[in-house]
Amino acid sequence: MSARGSEVLLLSAAPDAHGLMVQTLRRRGIRVSIPAPGAELRALDGGPDVILVDLVHGTGMTRDVVARLNRRRGRGIVVALHEGALDRAPDAAADLVVEGYCRSTDWELMLASLAAPAHPGIRLH
Numbered sequence: 001m002s003a004r005g006s007e008v009l010l011l012s013a014a015p016d017a018h019g020l021m022v023q024t025l026r027r028r029g030i031r032v033s034i035p036a037p038g039a040e041l042r043a044l045d046g047g048p049d050v051i052l053v054d055l056v057h058g059t060g061m062t063r064d065v066v067a068r069l070n071r072r073r074g075r076g077i078v079v080a081l082h083e084g085a086l087d088r089a090p091d092a093a094a095d096l097v098v099e100g101y102c103r104s105t106d107w108e109l110m111l112a113s114l115a116a117p118a119h120p121g122i123r124l125h
Contacts, residue, residue, distance in 0.1 A: 007031045009043055011061060012054035018081075021107045040065045048076055055082045056104045059093045070097045079110065 008025055010018060015034045025032050035043035037060050044051075044065070051069065053059055061069075069078055080096070081104040102110040 007048040008050045009048035010034045010052045011040060011059045012057055013060045014057035017057055041068060044068055051076060051078045053080045053093060053096060055080050055093060061093055066096050
């Protein structure tokens with residue numbers, strides 16, 4: 001799949017805090033979805049390639065959303081955005097199983113690693 005067919009889902013209580021990252025992805029032809037509060041389950045129906053979970057500002061996720069994400073294993077990548085301290089994940093996200101962690105300030109490095117051949121579904125360059 002090329003970047004034009006890729007989709008990233010951002011689960012965040014403060015999506016505006018990630019505006020530059022979202023703009024960069026969209027400029028590169030990647031579809032970015034940011035569900036409204038309460039619409040997270042519906043947003044997972046599309047099967048996004050990458051799901052970014054904002055542990056910095058909170059996710060607003062319910063236990064049902066976390067359970068559904070945990071059942072998706074192998075169908076996309078779940079990455080937790082953080083600021084270094086992982087000892088107190090907000091809300092229901094504390095039970096979330098993820099494939100990786102990324103400091104919220106290092107998102108450009110994360111995008112470069114997702115573009116590597118190990119992830120053929122995501123092409124960001």
